[in-house]
Amino acid sequence: MPIDAANPVPPSYPRRAGPDQIPPHVPKELIRTSGIPTGEAFLAGPHDFMARMHQDFPPIFYDVGDYGNAWQFIKHEDALFALRHWEHFSNEGATPFPRDPNDYFYFIPIEIDPPQHRKYRNIVDPLFSPKGVLKLEGLIRQRARDLLDDVADKGECEFTEAFGRPLPVSVFLDIMGLPQDMRDTFVEWAIDLLHGKDRESMGRAMQNIVAYIKQAIAEKKAHPDEGVVSRITHAAPDGMPLSDKEIFGFVIFLFIGGLDTVFATLNNIWLWLARNPDRVQEIIARPNDLDAIVEELLRRWSVTFSGRVVAQDIEMRGVQMKKGDRITCVLPACNFDPDVFPNPLEVDFDRPRRTILAFTVGVHSCMGSHLARLELKIALQEWLRRIPQFAVKQDAQIVYRPGGVVGPESVPLVW
Amino acid sequence: MPKVTYIEASGASHVIDVDVDENVMHGALYNNLPGILGECGGARSCATCRCTVDAAWAAKVGTPTTHEERESLEGAEGELKPNMRLSCQIDMTDDLDGLVVHLPESQF
Ligand code: HEM
Ligand code: FES
Numbered sequence: 001m002p003i004d005a006a007n008p009v010p011p012s013y014p015r016r017a018g019p020d021q022i023p024p025h026v027p028k029e030l031i032r033t034s035g036i037p038t039g040e041a042f043l044a045g046p047h048d049f050m051a052r053m054h055q056d057f058p059p060i061f062y063d064v065g066d067y068g069n070a071w072q073f074i075k076h077e078d079a080l081f082a083l084r085h086w087e088h089f090s091n092e093g094a095t096p097f098p099r100d101p102n103d104y105f106y107f108i109p110i111e112i113d114p115p116q117h118r119k120y121r122n123i124v125d126p127l128f129s130p131k132g133v134l135k136l137e138g139l140i141r142q143r144a145r146d147l148l149d150d151v152a153d154k155g156e157c158e159f160t161e162a163f164g165r166p167l168p169v170s171v172f173l174d175i176m177g178l179p180q181d182m183r184d185t186f187v188e189w190a191i192d193l194l195h196g197k198d199r200e201s202m203g204r205a206m207q208n209i210v211a212y213i214k215q216a217i218a219e220k221k222a223h224p225d226e227g228v229v230s231r232i233t234h235a236a237p238d239g240m241p242l243s244d245k246e247i248f249g250f251v252i253f254l255f256i257g258g259l260d261t262v263f264a265t266l267n268n269i270w271l272w273l274a275r276n277p278d279r280v281q282e283i284i285a286r287p288n289d290l291d292a293i294v295e296e297l298l299r300r301w302s303v304t305f306s307g308r309v310v311a312q313d314i315e316m317r318g319v320q321m322k323k324g325d326r327i328t329c330v331l332p333a334c335n336f337d338p339d340v341f342p343n344p345l346e347v348d349f350d351r352p353r354r355t356i357l358a359f360t361v362g363v364h365s366c367m368g369s370h371l372a373r374l375e376l377k378i379a380l381q382e383w384l385r386r387i388p389q390f391a392v393k394q395d396a397q398i399v400y401r402p403g404g405v406v407g408p409e410s411v412p413l414v415w
Numbered sequence: 416m417p418k419v420t421y422i423e424a425s426g427a428s429h430v431i432d433v434d435v436d437e438n439v440m441h442g443a444l445y446n447n448l449p450g451i452l453g454e455c456g457g458a459r460s461c462a463t464c465r466c467t468v469d470a471a472w473a474a475k476v477g478t479p480t481t482h483e484e485r486e487s488l489e490g491a492e493g494e495l496k497p498n499m500r501l502s503c504q505i506d507m508t509d510d511l512d513g514l515v516v517h518l519p520e521s522q523f
Contacts, residue, residue, distance in 0.1 A: 125444070
């Protein structure tokens with residue numbers, strides 16, 4: 001039965017984790033322990049690891065780990081199929097982020113299947129559309145320039161701190177209609193929530209975010225404006241105002257989905273740029289090809305995964321999957337599928353255009369993708385204009401942190 | 416507001432008001448029409464918003480405006496028909512009031 005988003009209940013099917021919880025229909029020969037996204041081999045070089053999966057793993061295998069057991073899809077075509085057939089691969093209950101079972105809410109729109117899903121996207125898609133985000137272009141550029149003014153003359157910086165986090169947080173606050181003086185607090189909360197040192201600091205961050213969001217919603221209820229939070233708060237699809245839980249679940253999901261992904265993407269790309277000065281010069285020399293350049297960088301440096309729950313038994317490549325099984329589309333691996341992207345690790349700005357999976361495909365394709373693309377484009381233009389030559393600081397340790405968003409923890413740069 | 420007629424492969428047709436400044440893909444999505452998916456939201460990357468512009472309108476609407484659009488159409492599954500466009504790349508104007516587009520049986 002489809003879920004009722006106004007009356008949320010925690011998912012009822014079991015969560016399986018570890019070798020003791022492998023259902024009997026899983027063939028022994030397809031069981032693996034890949035270590036994604038926490039294992040040592042993975043963290044040693046996540047993207048290389050995911051590119052190697054096409055040699056090291058069967059195209060569909062059953063991954064067993066403490067994070068949860070799930071079928072892994074690494075072929076481009078399999079991911080496209082799964083992500084486009086929501087009647088077999090559902091999003092209901094597929095987001096593992098913990099919530100209070102006594103005060104449960106859904107993450108919107110990610111946990112909602114069609115047909116209700118579109119109702120939520122229609123509320124804010126106009127603000128996040130290619131045209132909608134273009135209205136922010138001047139502002140994003142100004143924010144990027146302000147940040148660069150602070151560091152350009154210093155000759156060095158830790159990229160993440162100086163640019164990679166504050167830029168997307170500023171832009172996020174702009175589009176959401178929240179005040180800029182929250183920037184550094186938001187950065188702190190985002191880091192504690194998604195990469196907290198311990199459960200306590202993560203829990204505390206969550207409490208702060210929840211309290212802030214509830215207060216922001218209350219304020220927008222009283223004083224409507226053009227921002228996303230206000231737009232969601234006052235939405236009434238088909239004349240039915242959203243419930244408080246829907247409003248909250250929508251706004252908080254933007255916080256979870258729209259920050260760390262951008263941080264990680266920028267970190268990955270700036271690390272690569274710093275290590276490839278000749279490619280930096282190539283990008284500078286091709287200003288008219290920047291859209292294609294951004295697209296290829298997003299393919300090469302995808303940062304996250306699409307998890308789904310099998311809603312109806314299905315067979316793919318001779319593998320039986322049963323209702324209640326979980327699947328993960330390893331999006332970066334799919335972007336390295338040599339059948340679709342020959343010589344996949346090579347950054348090639350002239351590749352024939354194929355559907356990339358950085359933002360997934362299907363109805364849940366990233367709502368923020370146009371904003372993210374624009375931020376990336378402006379970040380490249382402005383950074384390379386001010387700092388066209390830079391390198392990774394000598395002896396810098398590049399460390400990847402475990403978790404569902406893949407990128408180096410910090411990127412110390414010198415110029 | 417200018418009107419667009421969307422004709423599904425089955426022959427079912429829908430007349431929709433589409434704002435100037437919106438595009439033909441959003442016109443379908445915002446009104447819950449079947450037949451156009453528009454997965455990528457207009458990034459010219461998914462090709463799930465394909466439509467065939469009715470012959471009477473083809474000259475006015477024109478051919479693909481960018482090589483990204485052309486490449487996406489060529490890479491898409493299914494037959495590439497004459498007058499086929501990504502509907503996310505057709506911006507509504509008052510000139511296009513009355514536009515008729517035909518939708519493929521399936522977008523993938
Ligand atoms: C480079 C940066 C980003 C990347 C790589 C990224 C990636 C993704 C991916 C892979 C999904 C699909 C998840 C799934 O299938 O389970 C997704 C969904 C989503 N993203 Fe992003 N994202 C980025 C930036 C943003 C931003 C800036 C926002 C908003 C401010 C955002 C909001 C969302 C939302 C709301 C969804 C759910 C869409 C739906 O369920 O219909 N994302 N994103
Ligand atoms: S909506 Fe994806 S190409 Fe038009």
